[in-house]
Amino acid sequence: MSTVRVRFAPSPTGGLHLGGVRTILYNYLFAKQNGGKFILRIEDTDQSRYVEGAEQYIFDCLEWCGLIPDEGVVQGGDYGPYRQSERKALYAEYAERLVTEGKAYYAFDTTEEIETMRTTLKSAGKNSLQYDASSRTSMRNSLTLMPEETKTLLQNGTPYVIRLKVEPTERVAFDDLIRGHIELELAVVDDKVLLKADGMPTYHLAVVVDDYLMKITHAFRGEEWLPSAPVHILLWKYLFGLDNMPKWAHLPLIMKPDGNGKLSKRDGERLGFPVFALQWPDASGNMQAGFKERGFLPEAFLNMLAVLGWHDGTEQELFSLEELIEKFDLDRVHVAGAKFDFEKAKWFNAEWIKKLPTTNLIPYVKKVLVEENIHLKDDDFLVKIIDLVKERCTLFPDFYEQSKFFFVSPVEVDTASIQPKWNADKVDFFNSFTQKIEDIANWTAESIEATFKEEVVQHGIKPGELLMPFRIMLVGAKYGPGVFEIAALIGKEETKKRIEFTLKALV
């Protein structure tokens, strides 16, 4: 049994969105669980749509997710180059070989001529407007032209493409790792362009040639590729033999949460959630926050993506990357598309924030707080705070709201919530309480609470009447962890200061 080799081949035309990352993830999991190699190549065959920086972006995404290729554009390897633009000559060679063997042909038709052909077919009431066995005989290609004419055209540098000669009577079949046996008629596929006029291969030629030369054993891709599988099978048959063809798995699509259709890069903006792993500009050039920028943990992001279309059959929902490698099973990948649910995605993040050791969270929380101009003391202090508030946080920006009062006195205090029931007795209470805390030698949540309770008894007021005002004094509003915990952490002086501040505001 040869080594499992899988690959992912993104095109540098835009940000990596959910479907793409999930395909990478499944590829990665499969490779790792079989002790194989995960290879990254770049499909920059459509240079008209090439976007500057998109390639680096792909590397950055992989790094953030922790899905590092074993071989490829960055790491190198024995089967390079891994960028298709650098393999241009290679593809042309195979395309020529197909022409020589009568499996493909040169086509000199211009875009306008093809347009004309289609309108003619349409007005004739034809359903199929394809460049195929039925229409190629009336087009300008090496099948219809005299050999000398073709030769002259080529010598004159006339632009041409190489098209696959699809025999409509053939049928092809293959076994999909997820969907089982699939049979397709070639009558419905057109004579696909293999080599474009600019000398670049189309996806169809490139994927087959690269998969062969890079010894790929298993190929995972989105379901949208299923209809073109016959083309690839034909190419394998003509070029390298069906026995060498990788096993295919067509993954279900990730769909829009509302309405219909597969999730697209524009949906994030429209629906208010990220669709990219990392930030990426939208069509109008505005930067769209990715999962990273929105405050997701890569662990949560990967976990959420893994179970969108795959389920391990038990009740477990939280999986680390190591567990995913161990448990992932192609047989348990769904056949139907899944709608993306941002609420559930957030839940995964909240779970991972609770699950991960606090020390792992420090860098993320620090970043958020520093961006809010919070002056941070030592890590020990931060760890105590994180422990206190982390179960109240879903995304990292929540840490700011949930912990800012540990660092700065509340600017706005919600006195309106205290005012209605405020009276002289309560003022007395807080005045004597501020006196009493002077004497607390060991400033801990327990001692503060004990002192507070004693005072409450002395004044004969219900504790509930006083706890909320106290909280509002310290936090500024009605939320947060235990009041005595907060008082303990911010210190005696700060506690006094905040009580006195609010007392004045309430007059």
Place this chain on the structure above:
RNA sequence: GCCGCGUUGGUCAAGGGGUUAAGACGCCUCCCUUUCACGGAGGAGUCACGGGUUCGAUUCCCGUACGUGGUACCA
């Protein structure tokens, strides 16, 4: 239009001839917390439709509907 793939609560889903049809997110109620969350206990809500096959279909078969993908010198 044609071809492919699909269809279990609002969403993710387990199950696969006989089940009270798991579980999770979200929603609702209550408990805990003299706050907000976390946690706990409950609740509402589902097998697209029509025919077969069968003693019995959510499950198997065939249709229909609906969804979705493809039908490019895009990937």
